[in-house]
Amino acid sequence: MVYASSKRLELPVALDAEKKLSYLRLARSENIGPIGFFHLIEKFKHPENALSRLKAQPIYKGRICSADEAQKEIDLHHANRYHLISYFEPEYPEYLRQLKDPPIFLSVCGRIELLKSSCFAVVGARNASQSAHTWIQQHIPFLKSSSQTITSGLARGVDTWAHEAALNADMPTIAVIAGGLGNIYPLENKTLYHRIAEQGAVISEDPLHLSPQAQLFPKRNRIISGLSWGILIIEAGIKSGALLSAKYALDQNRCIFVLPGHPLDSRSHGGNKLIKEGACLVETASDIKKEFPKSIPRMSFCAKEEEETDYLLSCSNTSSFLGIESQTSEHSDVLRLLLERISTVPTSIETLRKELKVSSICLQNMLVELELQGYIERYPGDAVVAVPQEGGSCVEAHCS
Structure with missing residues (x-):
């Protein structure tokens, strides 16, 4: 339910400079991810209120971004x-x-109006085949007549070829990168980066100073699929990043397309598996064009009515910072059990809920608490991972 903040806010709004600065401070503070951010805004209404309450809470183990930094x-x-x-x-x-x-x-960086355009994502193997390159060059330009913006991640292989095909056909393209703007990866795509910035847009959710890091790429992938109404997978292995992007697209209620590959080519095993599971098989661009959406797909992530009531009650509980009674022994016991089930391997939140037999609201409140303490991080696809602590422990949090 924490996710449904947008339905209680009148969006969009014109932000004054002071409020935008406060939102940025809260978003850039340590251990504050998107879900924790909206939880705090839901409870305290204004970012300044959330920031002042964070400062006073022993439960919060992170560092608050200063006004000067923001x-x-x-x-x-x-x-x-x-x-x-x-x-x-x-x-x-x-x-x-x-x-x-x-x-x-x-x-x-670039044409901001493209964020509102009809985007279609193309992702795939970094070591993709020459036949994949040829298909992209021949077929991606045919999407121009439908006013599509090609979205990808600036990686080697399929991503690079998709961006280049769009630019060469005078189509707009968006590159979603891991790390802050100006941190070009791979360096061999420096010229392409600047071409996209001039003719399309390069975007990132990360602070400008942040360099590309392994843990940022899954977060980047959810934006590639999230921006787009559909995603085309070209040559994806079973454990590839492109297949992870397909999983995010499925969670986001996006259309998934796959260019089939030879069954003896390991680069095609993931994509072929998606076709078996119901993804749209693509041979030409026309297979994509006939699926164009008439409206923006809506996601069914809001809570049930009874959970909505529980959440509003928890938010109105001023005796507890996070809407939970963190001093009760029952809460401490459940929190310990929760920590024991979270490791450095991403764990589904729904799996945790079923194992602990707790309500979605109760679980989300506890996860926000652990996130604020710096013991877990959110992982795209509705999952969490443990953050190793000093001494190698992942499970000893403040449970009492």
Whole structure:
């Protein structure tokens, strides 16, 4: 239910500079992910209220972003002619606003109006075959007549070829990168990065100073699929990042398309498996065009009516910072059991709920508590992972 904040906020809104600065401070504070962010806004209504309460809470183990730090980031955006768009503003893409864990801020270099265009994602293997390259060159330009913006991740292989095919056909393209704007990865795509910035847009949810890191790529992938009404998988192995993007697309209620591959080619095993499971088989661009949506797909992530009531009651409980009675022994026991079930391997939140036999609201409140303490991180696809602590422990949190 924490996810359904958008339905209680009148969006979009025009933010004054002071409020936008406060939102940025909260979003950039340690251990505050998108779900925790909306939980705090839901409870305290204004970012300044949430920030002041965080400072006073022993449960919060992170560092709060200062006003000077946030203002410096805003100034850097202006100096580099980047746009910094918040979830609450009219320029924010409606498709992303439908996600369970939407990025709170997007940094944009290039044509900001493309965020509102009809986007179609193309992803696949970094070591893709020459036949994949040929197919992309021949067929992606045929989507131009339908006014599509090609979205991908600037990686080697399929991502690079998809961006290039779009640019060469004078089509708009968006590159979603891991790390802050200006941190180009791979470096061999430096020229392509700047071409996209001039003719399309490069976007990121990460602070400008953050360099590309392994844990940022899954988060990046959810934005690629989240921006788009559909996603085309070209040569994806069983354990590939492209297949992970397909999983996010499925969670996001997006259309999944697959270019089939040879059964003896391991690069095609993941994509062929998706076809068996119901993904749309693609031979030509016309197979994609006939599936164009008439409206933005809506996600069914809001809570049931009884959970909505429980959540509102928990938010109105001023005796507890997070809407939970964290001093009860029962809560402490459940929190310990929860921690024991979370490891450095992503664990489904729904699996945790079933194992612990607790309500969705109770579980989400406890997960927010652990996230604020720095013991877990959210993982795209409605999962969580444990954050190793000093001494190697992942499970000893403040449970009493």
